[in-house]
Amino acid sequence: MSSSSLKWMWFPLALAVFGSYAIQHGMTTIAKTDLVIPWFMQGLSIFFISLSFAMFFIGPLLDNVSSRKAMAAAVVLGIGGIIGLNYSPYMFGILFGLSGALIKIIPFSGPMKLINKNEAYSICPQGAAKNIGSIFFLLFLSAMLVKWGWGSSTLILATIFGISGILTYIMMPDDKIEGWKWSIFLKLAKDWRFWLLMVICGFFSSGYQYAITQFVPAIKAQGFSQQTSIYITAGLSFLAAASRWPNAWLGMKFGYQNMLIACGILQVIIIWFVLPWNAIVAVAIFQPIGAIPTVNYWPLYKEKWGPEYVATLSCLCFISMYFFTGLTLGKWAM
Numbered sequence: 001m002s003s004s005s006l007k008w009m010w011f012p013l014a015l016a017v018f019g020s021y022a023i024q025h026g027m028t029t030i031a032k033t034d035l036v037i038p039w040f041m042q043g044l045s046i047f048f049i050s051l052s053f054a055m056f057f058i059g060p061l062l063d064n065v066s067s068r069k070a071m072a073a074a075v076v077l078g079i080g081g082i083i084g085l086n087y088s089p090y091m092f093g094i095l096f097g098l099s100g101a102l103i104k105i106i107p108f109s110g111p112m113k114l115i116n117k118n119e120a121y122s123i124c125p126q127g128a129a130k131n132i133g134s135i136f137f138l139l140f141l142s143a144m145l146v147k148w149g150w151g152s153s154t155l156i157l158a159t160i161f162g163i164s165g166i167l168t169y170i171m172m173p174d175d176k177i178e179g180w181k182w183s184i185f186l187k188l189a190k191d192w193r194f195w196l197l198m199v200i201c202g203f204f205s206s207g208y209q210y211a212i213t214q215f216v217p218a219i220k221a222q223g224f225s226q227q228t229s230i231y232i233t234a235g236l237s238f239l240a241a242a243s244r245w246p247n248a249w250l251g252m253k254f255g256y257q258n259m260l261i262a263c264g265i266l267q268v269i270i271i272w273f274v275l276p277w278n279a280i281v282a283v284a285i286f287q288p289i290g291a292i293p294t295v296n297y298w299p300l301y302k303e304k305w306g307p308e309y310v311a312t313l314s315c316l317c318f319i320s321m322y323f324f325t326g327l328t329l330g331k332w333a334m
Helices: 003-008 010-029 040-054 058-062 067-084 089-114 124-171 184-189 192-220 226-242 244-254 256-277 279-290 294-305 307-329
Strands: none
Touching: 010 067, 010 089, 010 124, 040 089, 058 067, 058 089, 058 307, 067 089, 067 124, 089 124, 089 294, 089 307, 124 226, 124 244, 124 294, 184 307, 192 226, 192 256, 192 279, 192 294, 192 307, 226 244, 226 279, 244 256, 244 294, 256 279, 256 294, 294 307
């Protein structure tokens, strides 16, 4: 593999993450407005079901195939889902759900397998793309929907996906690693470190999702309009994108698992003590802390269980995140 390919591999991977998160997070914020087509909420529901279901099998799949080829399939599915939304909620929900599941894994598992020094830095651009994708939608894409309409806006997103897929296929080396075995599940079941990690991941995920639902209402309560509150939240989200690199450095210096534990503790402190005092300060502090997990749990998977299992571990971790978040955010928890 050429060093130039690895040097610029982050760009198409981050572009795919950007497009995926612009839709997942951005469109969700306006799902109940008249900016989207009537059946979008139904499509969104099917999307999350497909996304969750896919996590049960794509981990072992991605640990046994080339990410380069799987990414090409993810992009084709994503484009089909975006275009299909104009015709059927099922086309969007199923196709984009499968695409979203793949794009949650490949841009991060690929670099973990290909790079063997300072791996945490290799996924920082992709982590930042999560935040920038959401910011882009809040600040720009919603205005595009108003100005240009649904068809033109979805065409732009489909184009972003297409470009990312072509560039990834050209630039990404083959990352398939031999050695994956089904016995990993029995090994994990007996490993207390695995169960501790599942609890930690579930805890910080539910804390993060709970916190972000509180930010805009809390800022509004300080006298700002809803639109201004959204702009403030979006602007402060740039802190999360910029903090990916310092958080990666801290993980390499103090330990990835220690960073995840610190993340969970600090989230609780901010939500319980800082948010009631000053919402803007709370959001500003929370954004860099909320950016800790991505650049720390991926290298932790590799460090503890080996590069041949990073996709498998990540999917199990995502299942834990969804489960804990569902328990936290359900009506029974309100």
